[in-house]
Amino acid sequence: MFNGKKQSSFGPSSNQLESTTLPSLDPIIRLKIAMKKAISDSQLSREKIVSDMNVLAAQEGMTCGGKGQKVSLSILDKWISVSSATHVIPLRFLPLFCHVTNSFLPFNALISSLNAEVIAEEERKLLEWAKVEITRKKLKRDSKKLAQEVGL
Secondary structure: OEOOEOOOOOOOOHHHHOOOOOOOOOOHHHHHHHHHHHHHHHOOOHHHHHHHHHHHHHHHOOOOOOOOOOOOHHHHHHHHOOOOOOOOOOHHHHHHHHHHHOOOHHHHHHHHHHOOOOOOHHHHHHHHHHHHHHHHHHHHHHHHHHHHHOOO
């Protein structure tokens, strides 16, 4: 039971929680490294990323730190600095960053310790197709077996 509710199969079991080999559930370092990689992979300048994030933030009515502040290059640099553990990108800005850099890496860094991964819609459809195909082949096999059993 957790918070008065039955726990689902999500996350580690109680036996796993006792293990000392669990990956760290603190994603901050992984997030910062993933953001650096997303910037590098995007081939956009940090200035362009900041500018595009601010355009999107304005469209969404979002400010950085209140009082109408915008994302600045120095703020972005703090968000990606591994040595600056107290400066972390606000959760509401993460989708903006990922959109601008066209990268799921930061999201995957957040959920990697849960053995999960964010995938694009095209990949999701491919997985769904594969599951349907596997089911279809199994049903075909079962149908042949039943047909043989009844003499067809």
